[in-house]
Each structure stands twice: as structure tokens, then as C-alpha cells.
Amino acid sequence: MAHNQLELLKQRRFLPFFLTQSLGAFNDNVYRQAIIGLLFWLGISPEQRTLYTNLAPALFILPYFLFSATAGQIAEKLEKSRLIRITTTMEIVIMSLAAVGFLTQNMPVLLVALFSTGVQSTLFGPVKYSILPSVLKPEELTGGNGLVEMGTSISILVGMILGGLIFKLAGDQGPIVAATAVVLLAITGNLVSRAIPRAEAGAPDLKVNWNPVPESLAIIRLARKQPAVRNAILGVSWFWFVGTVLTSQLPTYAEVNLGGAETLYIFALALFSIGTGVGSMLCEKLSARTVEIGLVPLGAFGISAFMIDLYFARNGAAVASGLSVSGFMQQPGSWRIVIDLIGIGLFAGFFVVPLFALMQSRTPRNEMSRVIAGMNIQNAGFIVLAAVLGIVVQRYLGWSIPQVFLALAIANIVVAIYIFTIVPEFMMRFLSWVLVRGLYRLKLHGIEKHVPDEGPALLVCNHVSYMDALILAASIPRPVRFVMYHKIFNIPVMSWIFRTAKAIPIAGAKEDPDLMRRAFEEIDAALAQGEIVGIFPEGALTRDGEIAPFKSGVERILERASESGRPVPVVPMALRNMWSSMWSRRDGRLSRMRVPRRFRAHVEVIADAPIDGAAVDAPMLEARVRELRGDAA
The missing domain is CATH 1.20.1250.20 (MFS general substrate transporter like domains)
Structure with missing residues (x-):
């Protein structure tokens, strides 16, 4: 690997x-x-x-x-x-x-x-x-x-x-x-x-x-079946729309607005292409090797920000003509235009690469080629639409190329907001990505090796802070359905993130027996559908940094799965160095939280080999998690 x-x-x-x-x-x-x-x-x-x-x-x-x-x-x-x-x-x-x-x-x-x-x-x-x-x-x-x-x-x-x-x-x-x-x-x-x-x-x-017409309609319906995949495809097609409008205008833009000879068009195209390549390569580093769709909103708004600045950088005709690349670089404001073109490409890479990864990770293997074919039909339609609109707004509406860029930037924001409103998972992942990557530096151990690539699994982990679920979600390539105490689930702002991530709220049997029953039913259904479920078997945040005894709820989950004839593997996990977090109970209560002792403190996430769910109990899992965490609370 x-x-x-x-x-x-x-x-x-x-x-x-x-x-x-x-x-x-x-x-x-x-x-x-x-x-x-x-x-x-x-x-x-x-x-x-x-x-x-x-x-x-x-x-x-x-x-x-x-x-x-x-x-x-x-x-x-x-x-x-x-x-x-x-x-x-x-x-x-x-x-x-x-x-x-x-x-x-x-x-x-x-x-x-x-x-x-x-x-x-x-x-x-x-x-x-x-x-x-x-x-x-x-x-x-x-x-x-x-x-x-x-x-x-x-x-x-x-x-x-x-x-x-x-x-x-x-x-x-x-x-x-x-x-x-x-x-x-x-x-x-x-x-x-x-x-x-x-x-x-x-x-x-x-x-x-072999009849292309009904089959084209069929694969387009197939591509639109799952909302997240449907909107990932819409995002990819929009990327082609934006790229087509931008690159088709560059030859004339380089000549009329930048005052360049033919070589300047190639230079401008090179800046955009290199930016896209660099942005694409940076996605893995920024996402910490997960399918991090939180980069998509960052990419979308970054494209628009640099495109708007490109409009203001040069919104009229150039005062010179026939400039070589070196001649252009000596003109006032040239570096601003260079940075804008690279920036548009850079954020385009942030935008499109996670969309491809999302589509591939969420589409069944036996449908993927047809879904991609459906995407290609839609991409072609968006490319043609981009070419036609580019001609219409310039020939019949009299727009200049900088005005086309400005309109495209505004349209990009509108389309992005539309996609993120329909599928709030994009914005949820963006917010969680900003929170996790802004507050912590994650070091992962055993995630790639031990968390199953497909099929159901139950993750069990120690519970230290209000950020635990977000940290684990940012560390695991697959979507995780977390089971969490209903009062944490209902924390303002965080609640929207948890709901969008389809977390499962739970309460104690004495506190709300009906909520507990619904939680176990939802857990059972998620595992039956081949999803990953994450639980914190201590039942509450640690009050002293130590791991509390695991409650029997984990055994009940595994028993229900076994009784249904589909036992699930259990992956023991541990969080290290989280006790000093501003989101833990180190200071007794939330109202007296401190900032972390070190900005962007190092946090370790550790996973161990899966265990047969039919052969474990709560004390065994507790001992394994204690061993994984060691002394690094």
C-alpha cells in the first residue's frame, strides 16, 4: 500500500x-x-x-x-x-x-x-x-x-x-x-x-x-439515484463548464486585455494548468488521505474569489500590444494576474478531485462505469452550453471578457450554494475539516490496515472530548454513523454537523427508554446496510482523563447483530493526547474551558485489528482500548 x-x-x-x-x-x-x-x-x-x-x-x-x-x-x-x-x-x-x-x-x-x-x-x-x-x-x-x-x-x-x-x-x-x-x-x-x-x-x-437513447436516459437516472453522487457529478460538470468558459476566453483575453502575442496565451493557460495540477496534488495532504469533501466548498469559493480579483485586476483593454511573456511581466499589475490565474487553477483542483473520489467511493462497483458514462454525457452538455453562452453574451449582449469572468464567478457562488444546500454534507464536512485541521495535527496509526474497506464494522473508542466524533470522522476514509449522548448531539452548531453526518442520538434507559430503543434499532439497521457505526462505550466524557468502564450497550449491539445471522467485526480504537483539549472536561465544566496547551496540538488516532463480534464482551474491549491508549491521555 x-x-x-x-x-x-x-x-x-x-x-x-x-x-x-x-x-x-x-x-x-x-x-x-x-x-x-x-x-x-x-x-x-x-x-x-x-x-x-x-x-x-x-x-x-x-x-x-x-x-x-x-x-x-x-x-x-x-x-x-x-x-x-x-x-x-x-x-x-x-x-x-x-x-x-x-x-x-x-x-x-x-x-x-x-x-x-x-x-x-x-x-x-x-x-x-x-x-x-x-x-x-x-x-x-x-x-x-x-x-x-x-x-x-x-x-x-x-x-x-x-x-x-x-x-x-x-x-x-x-x-x-x-x-x-x-x-x-x-x-x-x-x-x-x-x-x-x-x-x-x-x-x-x-x-x-445497443439502443443509445433509452440507455442514455437509464444511465443518467442511475447516476442521479444517490443524492451525494448526483451532486458530485453536478459539481464535476460545473467544473467543466467553468474550465471551458475560462480556457476558451484566454486566447482573446491574452491578446486584448493583457496586450500579449500568441505566446502569452500559452503562458496564461500554463498558469491555470499548473495551478490545477498543484491543487490536485495537494488534496491528499489536506485531506489526510481520506475522501474529504470538505475541500469542495473551499475550492468553490476560492475559484470565485480569485476570478473576481481577476476582473478587478484588468477589466479594460491593455495599453500595450504584442507583448512577450517577459514584456508582460514588466507591466504594472502583471503579478496580480499571474497569482489570480494560478489561484483559480489551484482551487479548481481542490474542488474537483474530492468530487471524483466521493463519486467512486459511494457508487457500487457493478454500476460505476455506467454512472461515469452518465457523468460524461452531462459533462458534454455543460461544455456545449459553456461554449454557446460564451458566444451569446459577447456577440449579442456585448460583454467584455473580464465581465464574462465576473459573471462566471458570481454564477459559481450561486451553483455552489445550491449544491451545498441540497446536500449539506459538503458544508458539514467543510466545517468539521476546518475545526479539526485548525485545532489539531492528527497522526494516524493502523487506520488503513484495520478499518475495513467495505462492509459493516463497529468502531469502539475511548471518549475524551466533544470533538472525538469529528476527529474520528476526519481520520477514517469511509462515512461513520456515530452513536452519541443526546445532549452532546444537541449542542448548538455542532448539532447541525452531527445531524448531517447521520449520527445516532442515544440516552440512558432510565433517562429516555424510547430514545434508547430507537437508537439500537437505527444501529442495527445501519450495520445491516453495510455501514460503519462508531460508539463510545464509556457512555460519557471522561472526567479525569482515565478510561471509564465500558457499558453493556456494546454487547447488546453485537448480540442483536449475531441473532440476525450477520455478526460484525469490532475495531478497537483509541485517542491519545486529547485530555489537554479545550473541548474536554479537564477543568471540570465546559464554561471554564482552556485553550490547548499548544496550538494545533498533536493528537494520535490508533486502530487495532478487527475482532469477531460474536467472541467479545465489554471488559475485553475496554482492556484492548486501554492498551492501545497507553499512558498518553
């Missing part, structure tokens, strides 16, 4: 796929930019050039509408490494046709090949993201997705640069160089793909429906 996302690049389960994906994105953009380079090299009239440059993106995106439903079913039915080899073999054939187009300088042939490239990308799309949960553990999903997004961003950027330079640098040899480059890249991608290890099909018995 990789303990750092960069270690994945040394492992066969990830590296060949990463390289295959990056090479594919690189080759697609070399090819598309080389077509544009050929148009200029042939001296085609501006009217014809505009026709081809508008037709090319439409031809590439059309297969996503036509064939995504079929692609999702095929990706669900076939073993994934085999399907990737099929798609990279298709790429060799398609790029061979493209090579003929370059050598004969035949635009219709090149456009047919471009459409075919869209078909190949449509087929590869569902397996691109559905393979990651098959080869990565839940705690590696964020890091793995971050690497894929980083690799894709950089590959697109470098591909655009090199593809655009082929005809400028090669001159009369441009068609030969372009033809050779795209074929060699396709062959390289196919050879690398042969090293991808097997990843079993999600639904090998699935019967493929």
Missing part, C-alpha cells in the same frame, strides 16, 4: 494506467493543435479556418452524446485492462488515418479521424475513473485522483504547446513530423497499456442495450 501518493508512481497497479492516460491526453492535444497549425501552414482563408476551428470541437464532443451509454455498459461488462488495450489499439488505427490526412493535407480525412478520436475517448472515459477504485484502497482514492488530474492537466498543456509548434518549427516537413508524432505516441500508449494488471469487470453478466 502507498503511504504517499507519489509512491503510487512506483507501483505497477497504478503507474502503467497513469502513463497510458497521460499519453492519451497528450496525443489528443498534439493532434488537435497540429490540425490548427496545418490550417495556418496551408494559408487557408480566415473564413474557412474559423469554420474548421468551430467544427473540430463539435466533432470531438459529439460521440460523448451518441456513444457514452454504450461505452459505460461495455466498460462494466469487460475486464478493464483488456478494454484499455482495445482502446489504445483503436488509437493506433485512428492516428494512422490521421497520418494519412496530414501527409495528403486532406482536411475531411483529418476531421473524420478527429471524430473517431472522440469515439475512442468516449469508450475510454468510463474505464478511466472506474478502474481506480478497483486498484486503489479508499484512503488512496484522493491521492490517485489527484495524480490523474495533475497528469491530465500537464499533458493537455504540453500537448497543446508541442502540437502548435510542429508546423512552426518543422516548416515544409510539418506534415511528416505531425503524422509521425501522433502514430508513435499512439503506439507508445498501447505498449504501456499492456503492463496494466487485471482489474475485473464490475458486471460481467450485464446485457448490453
